[in-house]
Amino acid sequence: MDKFTSHTGTALPLRRSNVDTDQIIPAVYLKRITRSGFEDGLFAAWRNDPDFVLNQPQYDGASILIAGPDFGTGSSREHAVWALTNYGFKVVLSSRFGDIFRSNSGKAGLLTALVEQPVIDQLWSLVETDPSTEVTVDLENLVVKANSFSARFEIDDYTRWRLLEGLDDIGITLGHEGEIALYEARRAAFKPATQESAQQADIAGKPSVEAALSQPA
Amino acid sequence: MTLPTPRTLAEKVWDDHVVRRADGEPDLLYIDLHLVHEVTSPQAFEGLRLTDRPVRRPDLTIATEDHNIPTLDIDKPIADPVSRAQVDALRANCAEFGVRLHSLGDVEQGIVHVVGPQLGLTQPGMTVVCGDSHTSTHGAFGALAFGIGTSEVEHVLATQTLPQAKPKTMAVTVNGQLPPGVTAKDLVLTLIAQETTGGGQGYVVEYRGETIETLSMEGRMTICNMSIEWGAKAGLIAPDETTLDYLHGRPHAPTGSDWDAAVAYWRTLVTDVDATFDREVVIDASAVTPFVTWGTNPGQGVPLGDSVPSPDDFDTDAERVAAERALEYMGLTAGTRMRDIAVDTVFVGSCTNGRIEDLRAAADIMRGRKVADSVRMLVVPGSARVRLQAEDEGLDIIFKEAGAEWRGAGCSMCLGMNPDQLTPGERSASTSNRNFEGRQGKGGRTHLVSPLVAAATAVTGRLTAPADVQAQV
Numbered sequence: 001m002d003k004f005t006s007h008t009g010t011a012l013p014l015r016r017s018n019v020d021t022d023q024i025i026p027a028v029y030l031k032r033i034t035r036s037g038f039e040d041g042l043f044a045a046w047r048n049d050p051d052f053v054l055n056q057p058q059y060d061g062a063s064i065l066i067a068g069p070d071f072g073t074g075s076s077r078e079h080a081v082w083a084l085t086n087y088g089f090k091v092v093l094s095s096r097f098g099d100i101f102r103s104n105s106g107k108a109g110l111l112t113a114l115v116e117q118p119v120i121d122q123l124w125s126l127v128e129t130d131p132s133t134e135v136t137v138d139l140e141n142l143v144v145k146a147n148s149f150s151a152r153f154e155i156d157d158y159t160r161w162r163l164l165e166g167l168d169d170i171g172i173t174l175g176h177e178g179e180i181a182l183y184e185a186r187r188a189a190f191k192p193a194t195q196e197s198a199q200q201a202d203i204a205g206k207p208s209v210e211a212a213l214s215q216p217a
Numbered sequence: 218m219t220l221p222t223p224r225t226l227a228e229k230v231w232d233d234h235v236v237r238r239a240d241g242e243p244d245l246l247y248i249d250l251h252l253v254h255e256v257t258s259p260q261a262f263e264g265l266r267l268t269d270r271p272v273r274r275p276d277l278t279i280a281t282e283d284h285n286i287p288t289l290d291i292d293k294p295i296a297d298p299v300s301r302a303q304v305d306a307l308r309a310n311c312a313e314f315g316v317r318l319h320s321l322g323d324v325e326q327g328i329v330h331v332v333g334p335q336l337g338l339t340q341p342g343m344t345v346v347c348g349d350s351h352t353s354t355h356g357a358f359g360a361l362a363f364g365i366g367t368s369e370v371e372h373v374l375a376t377q378t379l380p381q382a383k384p385k386t387m388a389v390t391v392n393g394q395l396p397p398g399v400t401a402k403d404l405v406l407t408l409i410a411q412e413t414t415g416g417g418q419g420y421v422v423e424y425r426g427e428t429i430e431t432l433s434m435e436g437r438m439t440i441c442n443m444s445i446e447w448g449a450k451a452g453l454i455a456p457d458e459t460t461l462d463y464l465h466g467r468p469h470a471p472t473g474s475d476w477d478a479a480v481a482y483w484r485t486l487v488t489d490v491d492a493t494f495d496r497e498v499v500i501d502a503s504a505v506t507p508f509v510t511w512g513t514n515p516g517q518g519v520p521l522g523d524s525v526p527s528p529d530d531f532d533t534d535a536e537r538v539a540a541e542r543a544l545e546y547m548g549l550t551a552g553t554r555m556r557d558i559a560v561d562t563v564f565v566g567s568c569t570n571g572r573i574e575d576l577r578a579a580a581d582i583m584r585g586r587k588v589a590d591s592v593r594m595l596v597v598p599g600s601a602r603v604r605l606q607a608e609d610e611g612l613d614i615i616f617k618e619a620g621a622e623w624r625g626a627g628c629s630m631c632l633g634m635n636p637d638q639l640t641p642g643e644r645s646a647s648t649s650n651r652n653f654e655g656r657q658g659k660g661g662r663t664h665l666v667s668p669l670v671a672a673a674t675a676v677t678g679r680l681t682a683p684a685d686v687q688a689q690v
């Protein structure tokens with residue numbers, strides 16, 4: 001995961017409240033076997049509408065989502081976060097987030113910045129007046145800025161630390177590599193291995209059941 | 218000098234795998250064996266690819282195709298596109314990351330929980346994980362084995378470790394002798410009915426007592442397999458001579474001086490005399506009879522000699538509502554004798570009861586008998602090896618002569634992800650582990666049974682105890 005210190009980009013005003021994870025990414029997309037490529041499913045139900053804000057060319061390339069209250073409620077699907085990051089969003093601003101969505105976001109490198117609703121209102125009007133307005137979300141100083149406007153945002157310390165360090169769950173564990181290696185050095189020699197070494201993985205060429213059956217017993 | 222604190226078996230295995238322990242953090246546990254299959258792994262592998270991480274220990278990882286593969290025409294391309302995509306993804310991922318894979322048609326292919334023990338990869342005192350809830354099966358060897366989710370699969374692939382909060386411990390002590398015709402499956406179904414599906418929540422359960430000690434490894438695996446069905450995190454059984462006999466000479470069992478060192482360690486894997494469990498349950502095996510489910514969770518079961526219960530028989534509102542809903546879904550009326558319930562399909566297989574001993578038990582009943590005209594019987598070996606062994610012993614002939622279908626290895630009708638499914642309203646007697654609504658196919662109605670009851674039921678077309686058909690000879 002990349003380290004997140006500060007991000008500057010254009011923003012998309014999503015004037016809707018209670019956008020649940022089913023609206024972020026509908027269930028039909030969950031059958032996939034990937035964790036990338038979900039951008040086409042983002043807000044799928046609304047994308048047919050040419051007036052939907054995501055379809056408006058002046059917001060192309062936006063990387064900050066300015067959302068209404070209660071963003072990311074509903075089912076715990078991690079795909080909702082993937083859909084947003086696959087699309088190119090780095091930050092979501094809202095006055096209230098779904099808990100699980102927020103925790104999934106932190107693990108996947110998407111910054112969910114909590115601000116008061118008046119801050120959202122102010123940002124909405126700024127970017128609607130001028131879609132090329134650059135918004136900066138500074139995680140080190142917990143400040144969001146656009147033109148001369150600036151406001152503080154909130155995020156819990158642990159998630160902030162993870163984002164600043166660019167650590168996902170696996171990254172945190174790999175931070176203890178030394179301890180893992182020490183453990184491996186003292187593991188009993190009699191413990192089984194599935195193969196001698198990685199290179200010897202013999203994917204093809206195993207005797208087949210049909211071949212074994214045709215052998216005389 | 219202070220004496221070491223007495224510990225349970227589960228605590229010993231846990232302690233032996235702690236890589237890192239710190240205040241306010243879950244223990245970081247080392248994982249000795251990671252089993253992988255096609256359904257829960259694709260996104261884990263992709264996660265590695267996206268972060269440019271390798272599989273840390275391919276030599277402690279093994280994959281097989283089981284959940285959604287067909288059990289007929291296994292040499293042809295898989296017809297269902299979603300299944301095919303998952304299997305193709307597994308093949309590509311294993312090749313890319315150097316993971317050993319047993320594909321459809323390979324002689325070591327089969328259900329993950331049958332393959333691990335059969336290869337001798339599952340050994341006492343190990344930690345075993347898999348993206349599948351029935352990983353508890355491997356606890357039969359005195360291993361700490363539990364199911365994990367896809368993001369945890371990725372975590373183990375990348376680090377060979379897993380952060381885990383310590384569970385509570387429970388002992389289930391089973392005394393006495395199981396009566397003839399009564400199996401480990403009947404015992405565990407009885408236990409789950411008594412404790413309800415939530416009774417084991419938060420616990421690692423150690424099964425022990427003279428009954429457990431006299432069970433074969435297959436029977437022990439059946440018990441540990443069903444641990445998850447009453448909510449337990451894992452189930453395990455202390456290794457003994459039966460365990461050693463099973464393991465000796467298996468392809469991945471230690472040999473020579475390694476074997477001696479391993480055995481010396483395995484012998485320490487018992488609960489200390491003074492160790493205490495957070496909870497204890499005692500069961501009398503001699504009172505257990507053939508047991509079947511009537512409802513839509515594994516805890517809704519009764520002795521085969523009883524009748525379908527009435528919602529009024531239950532103590533709590535939640536149970537009454539659940540019973541009402543289950544009876545409606547199952548199309549059953551309270552008071553109907555279980556023996557009068559007619560089934561359309563009999564399924565013998567799954568990681569609960571698809572091993573050689575299970576097939577032998579079912580074949581013993583079928584020998585010289587016929588599957589009732591109204592019944593379709595599917596026999597699905599748990600692995601390709603089990604299939605070969607059964608064919609070596611002529612069991613396939615017995616099943617085929619009786620009119621049953623003899624299939625290739627896989628999960629099959631246990632979860633109906635492949636074409637082996639019940640149609641709406643169809644009723645089955647199944648040796649698998651879950652009777653949830655729609656588990657074996659949309660609208661399908663499942664009665665969980667032992668392999669002996671399954672076979673006897675195939676003969677009469679109604680839920681039947683083995684003794685009933687044996688008496689008719």
Ligand code: SF4
Pocket residue numbers: 283284328329330349351567568569627628631632649650
């Ligand atoms: S046989 Fe059934 S329970 Fe066992 S692994 Fe397969 S699907 Fe899961």
